[in-house]
């Protein structure tokens with residue numbers, strides 16, 4: 001795999017982050033009722049994390065791989081009730097973990113070629129995966145059975 005192909009994979013990740021942030025902020029506006037407040041707060045907090053992830057991906061794509069960050073966004077998924085919103089976002093977070101884990105594996109395979117970028121890519125990608133796993137745990141805690 002080339003650096004160019006790796007940058008393309010990271011651009012797909014960036015597009016997932018764009019979609020995730022918009023989706024969380026939109027879903028936060030749809031939550032109503034007596035239990036709404038803490039859930040809205042959590043969704044907005046997660047949206048802030050996704051914004052940080054966007055910034056990290058842009059930097060990796062641009063400063064470390066010499067490519068152009070995408071301005072597109074992946075598909076978003078509608079939901080209405082609180083439980084639907086939580087379920088849809090848990091599923092999307094799991095998808096992000098799967099995609100990012102695949103990219104991390106590619107980065108590790110490219111260690112030799114990425115002599116001067118490897119630890120930045122490996123460290124930052126791994127930290128984003130940790131955040132997404134935390135998001136899954138946080139959303140699952142809010143999910144009423």
Ligand SMILES: [Fe+2]
Nearest residue numbers: 017049050053
């Ligand atoms: Fe993220």
Ligand SMILES: [Fe+2]
Nearest residue numbers: 093131132135
């Ligand atoms: Fe997330």
